[in-house]
Amino acid sequence: MAKIHLTLLGACLCLAPYGAMAQGAAKLTDPQIAHIAYTAGQIDIQAAEQALKESKNKEVKAFANDMVRDHKAVNEKALALVKKLNVKPEDNETSRQLVQQAEAKRKELSALKGAAFDKAYAQNEVAFHQQVNGALQSTLIPNASNGELKDLLATGLKIFQGHQQHAEHLVQSLPARTGALAH
Amino acid sequence: MRRLAILAVLALEVPGVPASSAGATQTVAMKGIAYEPKQVTVHVGDIVEWANQDIVAHTATARDKSWDVNVLPGKAGRMVMKTPGRFDYICRYHPNMTGEIVVEP
Numbered sequence: 001m002a003k004i005h006l007t008l009l010g011a012c013l014c015l016a017p018y019g020a021m022a023q024g025a026a027k028l029t030d031p032q033i034a035h036i037a038y039t040a041g042q043i044d045i046q047a048a049e050q051a052l053k054e055s056k057n058k059e060v061k062a063f064a065n066d067m068v069r070d071h072k073a074v075n076e077k078a079l080a081l082v083k084k085l086n087v088k089p090e091d092n093e094t095s096r097q098l099v100q101q102a103e104a105k106r107k108e109l110s111a112l113k114g115a116a117f118d119k120a121y122a123q124n125e126v127a128f129h130q131q132v133n134g135a136l137q138s139t140l141i142p143n144a145s146n147g148e149l150k151d152l153l154a155t156g157l158k159i160f161q162g163h164q165q166h167a168e169h170l171v172q173s174l175p176a177r178t179g180a181l182a183h
Numbered sequence: 184m185r186r187l188a189i190l191a192v193l194a195l196e197v198p199g200v201p202a203s204s205a206g207a208t209q210t211v212a213m214k215g216i217a218y219e220p221k222q223v224t225v226h227v228g229d230i231v232e233w234a235n236q237d238i239v240a241h242t243a244t245a246r247d248k249s250w251d252v253n254v255l256p257g258k259a260g261r262m263v264m265k266t267p268g269r270f271d272y273i274c275r276y277h278p279n280m281t282g283e284i285v286v287e288p
Contacts, residue, residue, distance in 0.1 A: 022213065034253050040278050066276050069239070069240065070239045070240075070276065073239045073256070074238065077238050082263065087269070135207075153236070155215065155216065158215065158216035158217075158277075158279070159216055159277060160238055161216075161277075161279050162216060162274065162277025162278060162279045162280065163277070165277075165278040166275075166277070166278055169278065
């Protein structure tokens with residue numbers, strides 16, 4: 001696969017859900033882009049699994065099930081593609097920072113219960129999809145060099161834009177946050 | 184058994200409930216996270232069939248909640264249009280997918 005590079009700094013700024021990451025300029029390749037996209041999907045699956053375990057809200061659980069189903073489908077497609085292209089997704093600083101931030105968010109959410117958890121989870125789903133979609137649109141898709149990878153990322157973007165809208169509707173339908181903590 | 188038969192008949196009377204009555208079939212592709220064509224015009228009694236060509240499940244869900252069809256990847260779902268009117272619909276999973284069915288008398 002031809003390697004077209006882009007600045008890691010740009011990708012990090014777009015993907016950073018909660019502020020810019022401290023990151024020096026570097027280069028990303030298609031294997032790294034694939035790894036970032038796959039990691040983002042895995043992060044959302046894990047967040048959904050946390051919601052399925054914690055939430056008792058029917059709408060929140062339905063949304064979480066949708067996230068598991070869709071992100072698994074996209075990631076399975078991504079794995080099949082990298083196998084076909086004989087490419088090994090490559091871990092990189094952006095992926096690692098995404099994982100670290102997701103872990104911090106998971107801990108933050110685990111301190112919440114009931115309606116407070118539901119609202120925080122839904123709000124985070126909006127923010128996370130917003131940031132990932134921004135990165136796909138402005139950085140990952142334009143800089144992917146392989147046509148099939150580019151197409152899959154573009155399909156993923158449309159799916160995730162749907163998720164963002166869905167999450168926005170979910171946030172609106174839930175009561176305001178109470179800030180209730182776990183006991 | 185009799186109760187099931189009655190329920191089945193009632194279901195056929197509800198607008199948009201999947202049914203097997205004869206009528207022209209209009210196919211709408213679910214492709215690239217969009218309905219294609221976005222708008223179709225049919226007549227009362229016609230069948231609308233959604234063929235999901237995407238890698239994820241979709242629905243065709245009337246905004247007025249009068250009908251809802253779930254379609255898995257690679258599968259098709261259909262329903263008979265029994266009530267005239269304009270029906271805006273969306274995918275519940277991906278609300279950026281929007282379409283319209285115009286049902287003429």
